[in-house]
Amino acid sequence: MALITCKECGKEISDQAASCPHCGAPVKAASVAPAQQQQMNYQQQVAAQQKSQQKSMMKTMLFSTLISTALSFVSRLFYRRW
Numbered sequence: 348m349a350l351i352t353c354k355e356c357g358k359e360i361s362d363q364a365a366s367c368p369h370c371g372a373p374v375k376a377a378s379v380a381p382a383q384q385q386q387m388n389y390q391q392q393v394a395a396q397q398k399s400q401q402k403s404m405m406k407t408m409l410f411s412t413l414i415s416t417a418l419s420f421v422s423r424l425f426y427r428r429w
């Protein structure tokens with residue numbers, strides 16, 4: 348049994364208590380979940396990072412394709428004129 352700080356009122360309460368005796372805020376759900384939640388958040392962050400990386404890769408590829416197309420177009424015009 349350990350003492351934890353109530354998130355609502357900031358008073359020390361038992362982590363065995365289902366709710367804070369001072370303000371009645373639920374305790375167990377808050378004291379058990381954080382590690383799992385953090386892991387979930389981390390996985391979500393990694394997934395989001397991978398998605399954004401894929402997006403930027405796509406953008407870079409599109410951009411380079413656009414530039415090479417534009418360059419070949421311009422060089423064709425250039426050769427026709429001169």
Ligand SMILES: [Zn+2]
Nearest residue numbers: 353356367370
């Ligand atoms: Zn409380």
